[in-house]
Amino acid sequence: MNDSLQKELTSRKSGICLYGFAPPKQATPSDELEAIVAQQLVRLGALPVDGLIVYDIQDETDRVSTPRPFPFLPTLNPEIYAHEHLGPLAVPKIVYRCVNRDTPDGFVRWLENVNRAAAPRIAVLVGAPSNRSHFGLPLTDAYALARQYAPNLLLGGIAIAERHARRLDEHERILAKTEQGCRFFVTQAVYDVTSTKSLLSDYAIAIHDKGGVPLPLILTFSPCGSLKTLSFMKWLGVAFPRWLENELRFATDPLAKSLELCEHIFAEVWDYARDKGIPLGVNVESVSIRKVEIEASVELLQLLRGRIERSER
């Protein structure tokens, strides 16, 4: 794995393009897994990206009271999937790790292993999905252990604009996570331009007040091609303004409409972030496993990458 993405992130480069996905299910039979890996090596290797994000999927059912629209099925360990199965891919990888499933000992073993890797690694540590789930390793402890046992590991954090809309303190969480070692941040899928701009605005003001430099904020975009995908994203905590949800619900082609809306949202936030001096990047994903939605996510990646290239020319 080359260290180009590390350099781009730590030099706070604007316009970083990533593609995010979850590893295959744990229950995948080994011959099937082999076929999936072979296919992904080709498909992901062809993507015009600066890096891949491999998610660590949690069963978040204690976060919300409504039933999960899709059943939760445990996936393969993202670290192993990224660096072993997809090891032949030269493209840099960012691995998510949900630390609320870790014990301190287990987490330290993981850190020591990561720190010994031939090329420096990049990880995003994820805390408990809700305040109600107080088990496992607290995020703050995980950051402290990471600084101690894996100084070579480049750390990123999660930033959630929807949380900012409710509590107006997400920029403070970003600053606190920066103190704890994070060097970039990734959002969840952006469909609400207002809360995203509000988070950028408060972050820019805070950085201006305390001195220092704004870190790269990677905005996640995710196509939404069906009412089922829409309800799943809402379940995951993604906010949809009423009018935008109506547009998707009543579109003859919701998938195409969602791409159009995502591109429009990106353009507005991109201009705003540029005005505020915040380096923005994108991470495109598909929360659905339907072929058309996965293909649309690649199309969206190309659309957004094209916009970035045109604006930087």
Added chain:
Amino acid sequence: MNDSLQKELTSRKSGICLYGFAPPKQATPSDELEAIVAQQLVRLGALPVDGLIVYDIQDETDRVSTPRPFPFLPTLNPEIYAHEHLGPLAVPKIVYRCVNRDTPDGFVRWLENVNRAAAPRIAVLVGAPSNRSHFGLPLTDAYALARQYAPNLLLGGIAIAERHARRLDEHERILAKTEQGCRFFVTQAVYDVTSTKSLLSDYAIAIHDKGGVPLPLILTFSPCGSLKTLSFMKWLGVAFPRWLENELRFATDPLAKSLELCEHIFAEVWDYARDKGIPLGVNVESVSIRKVEIEASVELLQLLRGRIERSER
């Protein structure tokens, strides 16, 4: 008074431009009042508008618990101010009337008087400022009396996008008020593009479902040139997205920034409404009595009128 505005409203014309203001304070000495009237005849007569809105200012202190940033001072009767003091102005007028200060008898006398006017009149009936103020004439009774005693009176209603953001039912209120005789709607100052688009979206869907035609929606725009004006507008119930409030708070020239933001918001909502087939109009006002903010409101009116003309060319 000519009936051009009646015709524009009832033919559901897009792009109607209005200018809104409150009558002078009741306590104004008569010689001062004469000077104000003389000045307003010139100033308002020169405005490039299709009509004027004369507000009926209420003491809304039971609507919110925080103190009113500016003291409430009763103003002259808007009906008398519009049609007697400003009688020499040929430009059509829309008069607001807060019916919660009316008894049925008093309101009927007003209606009979209005109905006898030489030229047909236009009025917007305003209900109680909060659910807590249950005195005076209910709005539904007022509409019924208006249909009975003043069939010549063209009625408009209030539409509040901020209410839609909270309860998602403002389009139903618009439909109910339409049933009760309203032929156009006026919003409060628009600074939140999302709730405004959401209201338009739900209104368009409801009209599509039930059949019928969308009525003109007049969006109010109001410059905001100081933190005091900002806090007053917030007190009045106008929603400011966090990022936009930051822009105003930290602008070197908040008044110029507010005009830029208003124009941007208008352009976005105008395109959206056009796409949905909803006839949109604008009403520009200044909630502040500072000279610079009043002058800015006239500049804003010209900016928005210019945009409308360019888009209709």
